[in-house]
Amino acid sequence: MSAAPTPTEPTTPAADEDTAAFADLGLRTELLGALSALGYEEPTPIQSEAIPPLLAGRDLLGQAATGTGKTAAFALPLLQRMPTPRPDGDPVSLVLVPTRELAVQVSEAFHRYGKDLGARVLPIYGGQPIGRQLRALDHGVDVVVATPGRALDHIARGTLRLGSLATVVLDEADEMLDMGFAEDIEAILEHAPEGRQTVLFSATMPARIDGLARQHLTDPVRIRIERERQVAGEAPRVRQSAYIVARAHKPAALGRVLDVESPTAAIVFCRSREEVDRLTETMNGRGYRAEALHGGMSQEQRDRVMGRLRSGTADLLVATDVAARGLDVEQLTHVVNYDVPSAPESYVHRIGRVGRAGREGVAITLAEPREHRMLKTIERVTGQRITVDKIPTVADLRTRRFELTQAAVRESVLEDDLEPFRAVVESLTDEFDLMEVALAAVRLAHEATLPGTADEEEEIPQVAVRANREGRPGAEGRDRRGGGRSRAVGMTQVFIGLGRRAGVRPQDLVGAITGETGVSGRDIGSIEIADRFSLVEVPQGMADEVIRGLRGSTIKGRKATVRRDRDGEGDGGGERRFDPRDRRDRR
Numbered sequence: 001m002s003a004a005p006t007p008t009e010p011t012t013p014a015a016d017e018d019t020a021a022f023a024d025l026g027l028r029t030e031l032l033g034a035l036s037a038l039g040y041e042e043p044t045p046i047q048s049e050a051i052p053p054l055l056a057g058r059d060l061l062g063q064a065a066t067g068t069g070k071t072a073a074f075a076l077p078l079l080q081r082m083p084t085p086r087p088d089g090d091p092v093s094l095v096l097v098p099t100r101e102l103a104v105q106v107s108e109a110f111h112r113y114g115k116d117l118g119a120r121v122l123p124i125y126g127g128q129p130i131g132r133q134l135r136a137l138d139h140g141v142d143v144v145v146a147t148p149g150r151a152l153d154h155i156a157r158g159t160l161r162l163g164s165l166a167t168v169v170l171d172e173a174d175e176m177l178d179m180g181f182a183e184d185i186e187a188i189l190e191h192a193p194e195g196r197q198t199v200l201f202s203a204t205m206p207a208r209i210d211g212l213a214r215q216h217l218t219d220p221v222r223i224r225i226e227r228e229r230q231v232a233g234e235a236p237r238v239r240q241s242a243y244i245v246a247r248a249h250k251p252a253a254l255g256r257v258l259d260v261e262s263p264t265a266a267i268v269f270c271r272s273r274e275e276v277d278r279l280t281e282t283m284n285g286r287g288y289r290a291e292a293l294h295g296g297m298s299q300e301q302r303d304r305v306m307g308r309l310r311s312g313t314a315d316l317l318v319a320t321d322v323a324a325r326g327l328d329v330e331q332l333t334h335v336v337n338y339d340v341p342s343a344p345e346s347y348v349h350r351i352g353r354v355g356r357a358g359r360e361g362v363a364i365t366l367a368e369p370r371e372h373r374m375l376k377t378i379e380r381v382t383g384q385r386i387t388v389d390k391i392p393t394v395a396d397l398r399t400r401r402f403e404l405t406q407a408a409v410r411e412s413v414l415e416d417d418l419e420p421f422r423a424v425v426e427s428l429t430d431e432f433d434l435m436e437v438a439l440a441a442v443r444l445a446h447e448a449t450l451p452g453t454a455d456e457e458e459e460i461p462q463v464a465v466r467a468n469r470e471g472r473p474g475a476e477g478r479d480r481r482g483g484g485r486s487r488a489v490g491m492t493q494v495f496i497g498l499g500r501r502a503g504v505r506p507q508d509l510v511g512a513i514t515g516e517t518g519v520s521g522r523d524i525g526s527i528e529i530a531d532r533f534s535l536v537e538v539p540q541g542m543a544d545e546v547i548r549g550l551r552g553s554t555i556k557g558r559k560a561t562v563r564r565d566r567d568g569e570g571d572g573g574g575e576r577r578f579d580p581r582d583r584r585d586r587r
Contacts, residue, residue, distance in 0.1 A: 039273020044069035100125030126516030148184035180507020266334035497561030516549035
């Protein structure tokens with residue numbers, strides 16, 4: 001049932017089952033249409049709780065992990081509250097995010113949701129030509145999504161004017177503070193109007209986040225996704241594991257994992273219809289008999305899909321949560337979360353599709369590096385351990401395929417009537433050795449049952465995630481305690497010609513690198529700061545990008561010499577390399 005329209009809004013047409021819950025939140029027709037087109041079927045818990053107070057203009061403090069849908073939780077109210085007609089110049093909303101990658105993602109989300117409203121959205125981050133940003137700001141924008149450093153740079157230039165701001169959002173506030181942006185955030189908020197709406201989202205609520213909220217939020221609504229309550233219905237016979245994989249490699253990782261696991265039948269859960277349709281096509285291309293199931297299909301279409309799954313005509317179902325609710329298929333052996341579920345309750349609901357009636361099952365989750373904390377939350381709520389495994393390699397896949405061939409041959413030897421083929425083998429052994437005949441037969445069986453070879457596969461990059469003292473993921477090789485770890489595999493040191501004398505701190509270097517390049521804070525290794533220079537460990541493949549980015553920027557207001565570190569050299573001015581006995585400035 002849709003909410004009654006306000007006098008100033010057009011009447012919302014009768015919503016179908018996919019958008020009814022969003023319509024109940026009072027969203028306007030254009031936003032509901034965009035959500036329906038994107039395949040969003042129902043709001044997540046954070047969206048249901050956050051959208052109404054944000055639409056009412058309240059300040060909000062929300063604790064929600066990555067993957068819970070918090071971008072839509074603040075983007076939809078901001079778009080709905082855009083003034084009509086809109087002013088031609090300064091932005092009415094500013095969203096601050098820790099990295100340029102997230103700035104792009106949030107900006108794209110605003111574009112998707114607000115396309116029918118004509119929303120003008122601009123991402124501002126380091127590494128992008130500033131001339132393009134200046135032109136866009138000069139022409140006028142509605143929403144600016146920015147990293148703190150670049151936003152402050154535009155404010156200092158006078159090109160980003162905050163006088164018309166109605167809302168400021170601090171997204172992933174704990175990450176921004178961890179990366180040394182506290183001073184930048186304070187400076188930005190000083191320039192924002194006092195009567196603005198302020199929204200803060202954070203995955204954790206340490207004392208400094210609470211202090212930031214007390215200082216800058218007025219009588220905020222506090223929202224926290226329930227985590228303490230034990231959720232009933234866990235399946236104790238379900239083996240639970242996760243793989244940390246970059247988003248670009250997820251389709252390949254899914255195929256690799258399924259190839260190794262060899263499920264009898266499996267469900268892959270996705271967040272939206274669009275993702276379901278895209279992934280179904282991809283998996284069919286890999287040779288799986290995959291079927292899509294989502295709310296955009298008629299009941300007749302859904303029944304046909306389920307019939308094919310139950311009859312064994314299909315072995316892989318790619319579905320949204322809503323479409324698969326209450327589903328029970330006896331032959332299901334595996335459930336895959338293509339993304340980390342938005343809430344622990346959703347995770348329990350999904351893995352409950354397998355391991356029923358005493359049967360064993362497998363639950364697999366593909367998590368992006370920044371979703372690692374949500375896995376820990378799910379573990380705490382469910383009381384079940386989720387093992388983080390390495391993505392199977394090409395060698396693992398090759399071994400598994402030979403194991404399957406061996407099992408098939410063994411089963412045939414034990415159960416099949418092989419007598420009709422004896423004459424063929426005997427005639428061949430007159431010409432060839434018996435072992436050669438057997439090898440040729442096994443090869444034919446292997447290629448017939450498993451088309452393609454593992455040699456055609458490419459290695460999928462492994463993403464190493466290590467928990468630090470706070471239980472949060474950090475890049476391998478980083479030593480937050482200053483313990484002097486050796487250089488991590490795959491890392492290289494970048495020399496930066498500024499050190500203690502310039503007032504440089506570890507958070508300044510992290511903020512500069514993440515603000516000007518595509519390197520995330522978790523990718524950065526150990527940081528060493530001397531009087532006149534600093535050394536920072538970064539992934540080898542991203543060192544050149546880091547060097548280019550830092551050469552075009554300033555650190556503590558100063559330009560610095562930046563290059564790959566040359567072992568045994570100082571800064572070219574006679575300063576020695578670090579003495580291992582001096583750990584005072586190691587991070």
